[in-house]
Amino acid sequence: YCPNDSRASTLVCAIDGAVSNYHLQVKTNTEAECLVTNGKGKVVGVKLRWRDSGTIETLKAKTYIIAAGAIGSPVILIKSGLTGRSGQVGRNYMYHCGALAAGLFSQPTGGADTFIKQLGFTDLYFGSGDFPHKLGYSQTVPIPGHLSIQENLPVPIPDAIAKFLLKRILAMTGFVEDLPQPENRVEVTNTGAIHLVHKFHPYDIYRSRYYMSQLKKVMRHAGVVFMFGATGDKDDRHTAHQVGTTRFGTDPNTSVLDPYCRLHDHDNVFVVDGGFMPTSLGVSPALTIVANALRVADYIKETC
Known part of the structure; x- marks a missing residue:
């Protein structure tokens, strides 16, 4: 987004280096439709839709990480039927009342x-x-x-x-x-639209x-x-500093994610964005989201 790469964005600080050194593949012009489960508590694939052609591609992995933001991540979970026991997926949508x-x-x-x-x-x-x-x-x-x-x-x-x-x-x-x-929430309509x-x-x-x-x-x-x-x-609709729609906690009856941001009922899926936060803080959540993502990444590296 910065024409001379001066801004310390995720692209400059992480993605470009991962593409060059760690075999990361970035698929642009695609959209994650849903996760595919095996009915036994495991996610076995993610369906991607190519926006130009509408073609659906399914990718398989051992561990799945969703980081589509506090709006996009609950949408993917809802479309996947991974709403858990708490009824909190998409709930507690927050942004700063500035x-x-x-x-x-x-x-x-x-x-x-x-x-x-x-x-x-x-x-x-x-x-x-x-x-x-x-x-x-x-x-x-x-x-x-x-x-x-x-x-x-x-x-x-x-x-x-x-x-x-x-x-x-x-x-x-x-x-x-x-x-x-x-009551503040992210919903998916019958037509698949975000509300x-x-x-x-x-x-x-x-x-x-x-x-x-x-x-x-x-x-x-x-x-x-x-x-x-x-x-x-x-109360204008905007998406600045959105957090809270997949909040973490120790009780699967009241939270979506465990303390390491893993779905309570699907142990190979992590949600790592602002959705994990139970409150919105009094500052921009960006550094908190980054710090938590690094914490979760270390846990995934050690255990998955």
Whole structure:
């Protein structure tokens, strides 16, 4: 995704090296349809569909690892009939109920092209003296392009004005750890389509509104000329920081995966993505997902 490979992505840090040195084969333009079982607690294959031709190919292995994200992984499990005893596959779908404050300044801020995600603080991670509720990390975020500014303003403006505004905007967001709720879920319809059900808990919104007020205070201290804020009230569908739909635990009656992220009832299938997390944290889950994947990889290497 980065034209000069400067970003430390999974592709640069892991996949390219594995292709070159460890015989990894990457099949692009394919989609995992489902896992195939032998009826005795073992998965014996994975069906792949080639998107161009629709051809189905079945690959066989000793161990299967699903890492399709907190949306894709439960979909594969549901299509495979591997929903276990807990009824929790696809349940507890979470993403951060964030607060946002965007400000217009009299001078260029660098927020659109230079100072992107370079400022952050954790002062409010556990709330404050007058607000003893857990919130999360806060950071500056990339500014949308001038076309997005034109699209979201109530009145049309010329390109030149939109580009002028773009250079003088700075935006900050605060993460709020949304609560796991079984009603929030990933479903598969009768036609095979993915359907997301999500509604923030009132407590999530209560905290995000407070966070927005604090972010606005930061903007005022920075000398903002004009600002606006937004919270999770709108409950828009998005897929940032999705976690929770295949959570792990020790009890197969209440969790999907065991502590090593293996399906409780199928010991040769592991799910290694954000779905294992029972809560959404107050930070981006990326490093936690990576750390857990490395932990599970060591376990697979030693035992499988």
